[in-house]
Amino acid sequence: MILQDSKTLLEVRGLRATVNGIEILKGLDFTVKSGEVHAIMGPNGSGKSTFAKVLAGHTAYEVTAGSVLFEGKNLFELAPEERARAGVFLAFQYPIEIPGVANSQFLRLTYNTVQAQRGKEELDPLEFDDFVREKMKLLEMSPDFLDRSVNEGFSGGEKKRNEILQMALLEPRLAILDETDSGLDIDALRIVSHGVNQLANKDNATVLVTHYQRLLNYIVPDFVHVMEAGRIIKTGGKELALELETRGYDWVAAEHQAASETRAAGGAA
Amino acid sequence: MSTVTSIRRPTAGYLETLLACQPQLPTSPLAWINALRAEAVNRLDVLTLPTLRDEEWRFTDISQLTKLSFSPALGATYLEAADIAHFYIEEATTRLVFVDGLYAPQLSSAASCGNGDSGVVVSNLPTVLASHAAAIEAHLGRHAAFRDNVFAALNTAFLHDAAVIVVPRDVALAAPVHLLFIATQKEVVSTPRCLVVAESGSVVTVIEDYVVFYQPRWQEEAHFTNAVTEIVLEDNARVNHIRIQREGSKAFHIANCAVSLGRASNYQSVSVSLGARISRYNLDVLLAEGAECAVDGLALIAANQLADTHTCIDHAQPHGVSRQLHKCIVDGSAHAVFNGKIMVRQGAQRTDSVQSSRNLLLTGKAHVDTKPQLEIFADDVKCAHGATIGQLDSEEVFYLKSRGLSDSVARNLLTYAFGAEIIERIPVASLRQRLGQTVLVQTTRQP
Numbered sequence: 001m002i003l004q005d006s007k008t009l010l011e012v013r014g015l016r017a018t019v020n021g022i023e024i025l026k027g028l029d030f031t032v033k034s035g036e037v038h039a040i041m042g043p044n045g046s047g048k049s050t051f052a053k054v055l056a057g058h059t060a061y062e063v064t065a066g067s068v069l070f071e072g073k074n075l076f077e078l079a080p081e082e083r084a085r086a087g088v089f090l091a092f093q094y095p096i097e098i099p100g101v102a103n104s105q106f107l108r109l110t111y112n113t114v115q116a117q118r119g120k121e122e123l124d125p126l127e128f129d130d131f132v133r134e135k136m137k138l139l140e141m142s143p144d145f146l147d148r149s150v151n152e153g154f155s156g157g158e159k160k161r162n163e164i165l166q167m168a169l170l171e172p173r174l175a176i177l178d179e180t181d182s183g184l185d186i187d188a189l190r191i192v193s194h195g196v197n198q199l200a201n202k203d204n205a206t207v208l209v210t211h212y213q214r215l216l217n218y219i220v221p222d223f224v225h226v227m228e229a230g231r232i233i234k235t236g237g238k239e240l241a242l243e244l245e246t247r248g249y250d251w252v253a254a255e256h257q258a259a260s261e262t263r264a265a266g267g268a269a
Numbered sequence: 270m271s272t273v274t275s276i277r278r279p280t281a282g283y284l285e286t287l288l289a290c291q292p293q294l295p296t297s298p299l300a301w302i303n304a305l306r307a308e309a310v311n312r313l314d315v316l317t318l319p320t321l322r323d324e325e326w327r328f329t330d331i332s333q334l335t336k337l338s339f340s341p342a343l344g345a346t347y348l349e350a351a352d353i354a355h356f357y358i359e360e361a362t363t364r365l366v367f368v369d370g371l372y373a374p375q376l377s378s379a380a381s382c383g384n385g386d387s388g389v390v391v392s393n394l395p396t397v398l399a400s401h402a403a404a405i406e407a408h409l410g411r412h413a414a415f416r417d418n419v420f421a422a423l424n425t426a427f428l429h430d431a432a433v434i435v436v437p438r439d440v441a442l443a444a445p446v447h448l449l450f451i452a453t454q455k456e457v458v459s460t461p462r463c464l465v466v467a468e469s470g471s472v473v474t475v476i477e478d479y480v481v482f483y484q485p486r487w488q489e490e491a492h493f494t495n496a497v498t499e500i501v502l503e504d505n506a507r508v509n510h511i512r513i514q515r516e517g518s519k520a521f522h523i524a525n526c527a528v529s530l531g532r533a534s535n536y537q538s539v540s541v542s543l544g545a546r547i548s549r550y551n552l553d554v555l556l557a558e559g560a561e562c563a564v565d566g567l568a569l570i571a572a573n574q575l576a577d578t579h580t581c582i583d584h585a586q587p588h589g590v591s592r593q594l595h596k597c598i599v600d601g602s603a604h605a606v607f608n609g610k611i612m613v614r615q616g617a618q619r620t621d622s623v624q625s626s627r628n629l630l631l632t633g634k635a636h637v638d639t640k641p642q643l644e645i646f647a648d649d650v651k652c653a654h655g656a657t658i659g660q661l662d663s664e665e666v667f668y669l670k671s672r673g674l675s676d677s678v679a680r681n682l683l684t685y686a687f688g689a690e691i692i693e694r695i696p697v698a699s700l701r702q703r704l705g706q707t708v709l710v711q712t713t714r715q716p
Contacts, residue, residue, distance in 0.1 A: 056671050059663070084673035096668040100689030101682060109682070110672040117673065149690075166672060 006033040015066035026230035042227035056090035085117040087173030091163040098150035157188035181215035193218030213245035309425035339458035342369035361447035370459025390435040412527040431462035436471040445474035455490030467506035474509040481517035496524040502534035516544035530560035558586040567691035571600035599635035624654040677716035
């Protein structure tokens with residue numbers, strides 16, 4: 001929701017980033033305020049997932065220019081774990097499996113680590129068990145998932161639910177969901193979306209990185225951005241997603257190209 | 270100019286020394302046992318200790334073993350139950366304890382015919398030799414081939430006592446059986462021997478456990494354990510075999526285990542190597558039609574330890590299933606060796622086999638040699654194998670850090686998990702918990 005008295009959570013200016021020496025992000029601008037839901041769409045290879053990982057602090061990506069402020073602080077001064085504790089959360093496109101570690105153990109460890117850093121109370125295993133079971137109801141997850149190893153043998157939908165469960169536990173200010181909808185059937189999509197919607201409030205914000213408009217029927221965005229070649233080239237409301245679904249992305253790129261040429265011509269005149 | 274090459278057997282003297290006290294063994298009342306021993310002694314005339322030039326030993330140098338002299342324990346170290354109670358496994362209601370290779374009845378809790386209606390035997394060899402002569406003669410020394418294996422021959426030459434488990438037809442033993450081998454004396458060679466016979470349709474869980482008892486003022490000293498285990502599964506039997514080697518850090522541990530699976534039987538094994546300066550475990554599993562096995566292992570070693578595991582899973586008949594996950598976590602300048610052969614013989618159609626060797630090196634000096642080996646002589650089979658060696662996966666570390674965990678906590682957790690995946694497969698809760706704790710302690714780094 002777009003609010004009158006919202007605060008700026010994330011401010012990205014002229015962000016450039018490379019991986020293995022190849023520039024993927026080429027001057028990206030992006031602003032998120034509290035209470036808002038943003039969708040970033042765009043063709044494969046446009047840099048959507050790279051952007052999500054750069055925000056979370058993945059070391060494979062090198063930031064070469066630009067700035068990112070999170071609640072007014074320079075995000076790049078924080079290590080990945082510090083970003084998580086400060087309230088940045090990335091739901092992974094491909095969550096990692098950790099055989100040998102029970103999901104309950106992992107969830108409690110991350111929860112207590114973040115709680116301790118925020119000066120809040122940690123929970124012992126019994127207290128945590130009650131707490132996490134409540135959160136699991138939100139995602140219609142069976143308690144069996146607590147005893148299984150982290151993500152091991154989970155279906156695609158179960159992994160994504162487990163990601164949103166972590167989001168529910170860590171209560172981030174800024175949640176970035178990287179292709180959380182891909183590979184989900186309609187039922188799982190409905191459940192995951194319901195969970196995300198329940199977690200949204202006036203103080204936090206959600207960024208959905210997706211290929212498909214379908215997700216946006218369930219999580220309605222305030223803004224839809226089109227990413228192309230490492231930059232956001234168009235921003236609109238939720239109706240833009242529907243237009244993208246029917247017309248594809250080429251027209252946006254063409255329009256952007258034409259606008260740049262006009263600007264260039266105007267500048268020359 | 271001509272070169273004269275003298276044929277020398279530098280280790281022959283070593284074997285003779287080891288065998289010096291063999292004639293003092295009491296003669297068995299059963300002629301076939303005496304014959305078995307004599308045959309083993311004869312083979313030791315021909316066999317030599319392996320060197321790095323032997324293909325099967327090319328990564329494992331046992332020359333240090335030959336530089337030390339070992340002899341069998343002359344007398345038993347007297348231990349009170351309280352001394353070793355911390356080794357006990359609470360789920361195990363029967364337990365056989367051997368101290369420096371000698372059976373310790375006062376510490377054991379055996380079961381043999383008479384004190385139970387089920388007919389289950391958990392006892393030492395002399396006690397049940399008469400009552401179960403047929404079952405024992407049919408299997409003891411018949412599965413673990415010693416004719417070409419110097420260590421198995423050495424063990425067989427000293428065959429006198431053994432842990433014997435016989436589970437009668439269709440009996441399912443709920444509680445695990447604990448076979449506890451305790452080393453207490455330096456410069457002692459012990460030759461533990463186990464025989465497990467799971468008759469048709471029976472179920473049993475066996476924990477084979479090698480430990481060191483630190484006497485007061487015990488400094489880490491060398492001892493030598495040379496074990497042989499034979500496990501027989503008759504048709505439809507199921508055996509869970511857990512093997513834990515946690516000997517002292519200067520010990521030499523060499524073991525041969527031969528498992529024979531009958532039709533549609535199921536063998537599940539988890540072996541964990543933690544101790545010993547040099548350890549070598551040979552596991553041979555032979556599958557009959559429709560038999561299934563899972564053969565998993567973990568070597569968790571540090572400092573200058575060497576842990577070598579050689580396995581051979583032999584699909585001799587059709588429709589067999591085998592699963593193997595072997596992991597090594599290598600710290601310090603330790604060296605892990607894995608050689609896993611999967612044999613699919615001609616006619617063993619519809620064999621389904623998956624083998625994986627995964628290795629984690631914690632330092633730049635840690636070393637792993639791994640060699641998965643498939644030998645397939647049938648044409649309708651499903652076999653997969655693979656090996657990985659490396660450091661922790663950076664994507665996994667990032668995942669955990671993105672959830673707020675510090676770099677050191679993330680790395681510790683992943684290293685622990687790497688080992689815990691094997692420990693989790695142990696079907697005995699207290700042991701699983703205890704070993705999980707061991708893995709946790711050994712893999713935790715302070716930031």
